[in-house]
Amino acid sequence: MSSAPVITLHQPKRLLVGAGTIGEVGPWAGDVSSTLVIATPITVGFVDRLKLPGKISVFDAIPGEPEIATLDAALAAARAAKPDLVVGLGGGSVMDVAKLVAALWDGEQTLADVAGPNKVTGRKTRLAQVATTAGTGSEAGIRSLITDPVKGSKIAVESPHLIADLAVLDPELTYSVPPAVTAATGVDAMAHCVEAFTNRRAHPMIDGFARMGFHLVGKFLARAVKDGSDREAREGLMLASYYGGICLGPVNTAAGHAIAYPLGTLLHLPHGLANAIVFPHVLAFNQPVMTDKTAEVAEALGLGKNLSQADLSSAAHGFCADLGIQMSLAKHGAAEADLPRFAADAHAIRRLMDNNPVDMSVNDVLGIYRASF
Numbered sequence: 001m002s003s004a005p006v007i008t009l010h011q012p013k014r015l016l017v018g019a020g021t022i023g024e025v026g027p028w029a030g031d032v033s034s035t036l037v038i039a040t041p042i043t044v045g046f047v048d049r050l051k052l053p054g055k056i057s058v059f060d061a062i063p064g065e066p067e068i069a070t071l072d073a074a075l076a077a078a079r080a081a082k083p084d085l086v087v088g089l090g091g092g093s094v095m096d097v098a099k100l101v102a103a104l105w106d107g108e109q110t111l112a113d114v115a116g117p118n119k120v121t122g123r124k125t126r127l128a129q130v131a132t133t134a135g136t137g138s139e140a141g142i143r144s145l146i147t148d149p150v151k152g153s154k155i156a157v158e159s160p161h162l163i164a165d166l167a168v169l170d171p172e173l174t175y176s177v178p179p180a181v182t183a184a185t186g187v188d189a190m191a192h193c194v195e196a197f198t199n200r201r202a203h204p205m206i207d208g209f210a211r212m213g214f215h216l217v218g219k220f221l222a223r224a225v226k227d228g229s230d231r232e233a234r235e236g237l238m239l240a241s242y243y244g245g246i247c248l249g250p251v252n253t254a255a256g257h258a259i260a261y262p263l264g265t266l267l268h269l270p271h272g273l274a275n276a277i278v279f280p281h282v283l284a285f286n287q288p289v290m291t292d293k294t295a296e297v298a299e300a301l302g303l304g305k306n307l308s309q310a311d312l313s314s315a316a317h318g319f320c321a322d323l324g325i326q327m328s329l330a331k332h333g334a335a336e337a338d339l340p341r342f343a344a345d346a347h348a349i350r351r352l353m354d355n356n357p358v359d360m361s362v363n364d365v366l367g368i369y370r371a372s373f
């Protein structure tokens with residue numbers, strides 16, 4: 001066996017884990033004079049629980065998939081508020097915008113300047129990330145994804161300057177997340193772990209976080225979907241999401257996320273849902289070269305042992321469908337004529353496709369969309 005590749009891990013400076021920890025944000029913030037909270041019309045209801053001192057401004061116009069215009073509006077709000085602290089209070093969309101607002105609002109750089117790895121030159125404003133869903137793990141990492149609606153693709157910004165000074169994992173904030181969102185975001189967290197685990201760039205240390213993550217999802221996701229106030233299940237999923245976020249840093253996802261992205265940018269499906277639809281097919285596609293690791297995933301999710309490719313795919317499909325996820329692309333409004341465009345776009349996302357343990361041709365990708373149709 002060859003030695004493991006060198007990896008770099010960026011982690012939030014401080015991490016608070018546990019019920020009620022949202023109330024620690026204010027005391028941590030200390031004598032902050034102006035805070036900008038990035039939120040959604042739903043998560044804005046948690047602002048008081050932050051117990052922030054000083055002037056508080058709120059920008060809550062964050063849609064499911066943040067676009068360039070979303071970021072521009074949030075930056076304008078920041079220029080008006082002149083914050084010394086930016087708080088991301090929401091899921092991945094909110095936290096991704098918060099990262100860029102904290103880094104860019106008071107400087108010269110634009111989104112175009114910072115697209116790609118290591119282009120952000122610095123950040124003076126403090127950043128706290130308070131996750132309100134268990135899925136993206138965005139609070140753990142240094143990457144932000146913004147949709148370019150013209151190109152129909154994601155702009156990925158990655159920089160150590162996007163790391164949080166404080167990240168908060170408070171499961172109480174997820175009790176009110178509805179079952180469908182719980183299911184989809186939970187599968188997203190699991191997909192981060194599984195795609196990093198069965199990845200061409202897999203690393204033993206990240207494998208450890210990935211294992212913890214997909215075991216937690218196997219154990220707790222169905223419970224949290226059934227009973228949103230199941231505290232143990234919600235706590236478990238919050239950790240799974242964070243572990244998934246760690247997986248995204250040094251290893252990242254692979255074909256599953258690449259194939260899911262066009263469903264978000266072009267069909268406007270929520271990110272977790274898009275990943276769930278694709279997941280069974282990619283897991284089975286990669287099985288022949290990732291036999292042992294795939295078997296580990298299958299067992300952790302309760303899919304069974306010694307499964308053929310077809311049985312694995314249908315068991316994974318059943319896992320998602322049993323969570324109440326509608327797994328048919330046609331039922332989500334896709335037209336069969338759209339699939340070749342999706343396939344061409346997904347295949348072109350080389351930063352993820354090149355991580356996949358098996359090379360996929362455009363036709364392979366098209367086959368996966370057809371099977372999901």
Ligand SMILES: [Fe+2]
Nearest residue numbers: 136188192271
């Ligand atoms: Fe994801």
